[in-house]
Amino acid sequence: MLTRTSFPVLDWETIRLYRLVCVNGVKFIRRKMEDTNNNCHFVTTFTQAVNLIQLGRYDIAVIPKINGMAVINKEKLVDIKKSANPLIKLNLYHYIHKKNRDIIPALTEELVKMEVSGRILAIRQTYIEENGLQ
Template identity: 25%
Template sequence: MEKTFPNLVRVPEPNMQMNFVAFAKRDIPISDWESLRGLRIGMVSGWKILERNTKDFPNVSHLLEVSDLFQMLEMDRLDVVLYSKLTGYEQLHKLELNNIYALSPPLCTKDMFLYLHKSHENLVAPLAKALHEMKQDGSYDQIVKETSCHLH
């Protein structure tokens, strides 16, 4: 991000971990990216991590709207939808699709970071410290637990 957007400064403490998963209507054994190769895959256009790891797969659909992908999965036009776990469950809840779930294990887990405009660089250290302290005292985990309970 810093290379693409030089006016942004990264807060060095991760604010969350994002799990990239395959959502499906049935239990499909997966272990890694390669285990998806023969499946009909759907993903949102522009998600580079997903595109890079499936670039030469034979049956990949790229759409702009994740809701369209989940509807295609519901209609059995796809075998899996690749998306982030937390926001995927949020979409499924909005669409009232109760028979689609994330397969295990996650395909990839990445630390995610906040970015501030360089004019707010003086807030980077206090924000990193606050995030770290919240993780130490358990309040961070409590917020994650309360938030994710509503989406599953």
């Protein structure tokens, strides 16, 4: 979540009190907004969401942290803040088209090795550091 001002955001109920902007295509956020009866204005891109916060038209952009930080860095915004407390942490998954099902065992084996060795975490951390997304 990104905001222009600091205020306590504790959970999905708390954000109901604010003007929210979200990005189309982020299914877990749309689902959570519907499940908690939160009103959210949906836009097409993360840049649009962050710019609407910058302009003061909305109070909170409910978007993945890494996407929001990428926009903040690209646009060189200094008065947008990320929330100290994430609303949710999720494992992300990649899907493979059924025409590629033959590679699933080898791919799974390699991904498990990368996870155990810490390589996946290292790749993510390198990406975050190289792009100033802390």
